[in-house]
Amino acid sequence: MKKDAFKFFNSKYSVDEYTELYKKIRLDLRYPANVKRLEIFINLLKKHKPKKIIDAGCGAGMPLIEIKKKGFNVYGYDKAKNMVLEAQENLKKNRLPTNLVFYDNFEKPKKIKNNSVDCILGMGAFFYSKNFKRTMLNQKRQLKKNGRLIFSLRNRLFDIATLNNYTKIFLDEIFEVKYLKKEWKPKYKKLTKSFTDRKKYKLKNIDEEGVYSLVHNPLTITSEMLELGLKCEGIYFYHFHPLPPVFENFDQFYFRKISWKMENPTDWRGYLLASGFVVDCKKI
Numbered sequence: 001m002k003k004d005a006f007k008f009f010n011s012k013y014s015v016d017e018y019t020e021l022y023k024k025i026r027l028d029l030r031y032p033a034n035v036k037r038l039e040i041f042i043n044l045l046k047k048h049k050p051k052k053i054i055d056a057g058c059g060a061g062m063p064l065i066e067i068k069k070k071g072f073n074v075y076g077y078d079k080a081k082n083m084v085l086e087a088q089e090n091l092k093k094n095r096l097p098t099n100l101v102f103y104d105n106f107e108k109p110k111k112i113k114n115n116s117v118d119c120i121l122g123m124g125a126f127f128y129s130k131n132f133k134r135t136m137l138n139q140k141r142q143l144k145k146n147g148r149l150i151f152s153l154r155n156r157l158f159d160i161a162t163l164n165n166y167t168k169i170f171l172d173e174i175f176e177v178k179y180l181k182k183e184w185k186p187k188y189k190k191l192t193k194s195f196t197d198r199k200k201y202k203l204k205n206i207d208e209e210g211v212y213s214l215v216h217n218p219l220t221i222t223s224e225m226l227e228l229g230l231k232c233e234g235i236y237f238y239h240f241h242p243l244p245p246v247f248e249n250f251d252q253f254y255f256r257k258i259s260w261k262m263e264n265p266t267d268w269r270g271y272l273l274a275s276g277f278v279v280d281c282k283k284i
């Protein structure tokens, strides 16, 4: 059984981590994927210039503070009470009012009125939903007509480029290996046998922490959103991997350096080499 995301994020470890993540880019400490993601969100805000913005799942509030400092009218909420407290501390440190951040749940929202918001942001948040479609519809309801829903997702197609057990699972699914005729099964197994489990390496991701989350396909997200009355007007990639992630274990700093150089949100290779993407939608 996977852990609930907000329980994981309520821990002291996560709360501290989400304050630290946005301080200074230090490739020796961590890969600044969230910093890149925030840059994509801020560029979209500058383009659309929304009046009232809500940051859903705002965590420790560092992105919200950065957005506020750029002159936007932004509020945020989180389901993890310790994240709300940390965000309020961070607001105080930045001489901003603590009531910019409050407690709410994007799966069962209570605090935000229907048709009242110009833009909702979900930075690393909505893919923790148990019912993703319902979460999207909840957000849509709160938006005014032509309001924007801008959110990041985990890229399912990246599984092809990892060349590990994620690749094996992905290929088994798209080739429908469970229906393969008996004589072909060993041949297929031989071909894919080098796609071994990444767990033996030291670098962990959110799956290995046992936290529940979803992955999405950037090739189908536009039609999935349209069915919900949300018109997708752009997809932007971040957290590029110039080589399969196992290489990060061989020379972490060099791997991070060449990854950072490669970051380009509109590079088509992002469909396969970026582990995350940002979707920019409009309520129609």
Ligand SMILES: C[S@@+](CC[C@H](N)C(=O)[O-])C[C@H]1O[C@@H](n2cnc3c(N)ncnc32)[C@H](O)[C@@H]1O
Residues within 6 Å of the ligand: 005, 006, 009, 010, 018, 034, 056, 057, 058, 059, 060, 061, 062, 063, 077, 078, 079, 080, 083, 104, 105, 106, 107, 122, 123, 124, 125, 128, 129
């Ligand atoms: C990966 S963190 C991202 C935090 C912040 N947006 C950032 O970019 O730094 C995800 C956040 O979503 C919150 N979260 C998860 N499920 C939630 C829900 N149903 N309603 C509101 N927040 C939720 C978690 O508590 C956590 O703070």
